[in-house]
Amino acid sequence: MPAVFPDWSPYQDLDSAARAYLRDPEVALDSLFGVLRGAAVLTFTLERFVNEVNGVWQEVVVCDGSRLVLWHGEDVAPGDGPVGAMTSSLRVVPLSTVTEVGCRRRLSRTPGGKVQVDSIDVYLLLSSVDDAPVPPGVGEDESRSVLRHDALRFGKTLDDGGAGQIARLEDFSRVVASLVGRPTL
Template identity: 70%
Template structure:
């Protein structure tokens, strides 16, 4: 897999500016999300982008409007799965009422002055279930988001932690 360094989106507090700074296809993502948001206020968001195993770009935007998570995903098609230069754009909308658990795992590094966060991994368990692929039974559907010092840096780690805190404050409470 090819290593890639993308511009930092963390300094931007507005989704439009962050997406335009970070995503390869911001217009596709913003058009899709704005259509689904239908004027709803964005309370928080997180972005992800990386180069996949066939040197294509994988992009994701996750937005919270206070009652839903809107997940836009864009990914280049694999060679032979479509015309050259094609991509898949998809949108998933998950009501916050479907989130049954949220967790945030932080990897810390000991330093001479204490600890610093090296990585953060956030997961959301959903009330929906999917068939287990590794044997009989079912498993909870889950959403995972992660950032490390080498994949995003300190500012994006902080923004993902803020997003997790926002969601944690909304989960399990009556929705307005």
């Protein structure tokens, strides 16, 4: 049975949304604000779920107009550390490295015939290269390298987040898309 968390979508500011939604908002906000250092938060998105191995997985992505600041917190798997241990990581991605923004909405019709968005998938393709496994049939000793661009992916559904979070993720993708490729100051 999926875990149900409070809805963060009504909160327009990062602090309130994180405190309403994340299990560890102080850890996330301390990390994020330590990097943002007063920069304006133009848009953000949040994610949280529980998996069967590690427990709670949390993520915040903030855009300040010139970069994406990503915080990720995850419970440590049983046996990999003391009970209650978690990892906290931070990643900063300059918007100049985002080469493509994609947003795919799945639309359905209500019984009354009204069109609604019932899921959204957003990806940000980066110019950096991700480690890629060697494809089947290609020996590791061959000189041909396998390259795959790094990407950031986000998704929401009516069951996982609801209409409000779908709309907020779509807004996030639009704001980031409007900034990609523009000269930065």
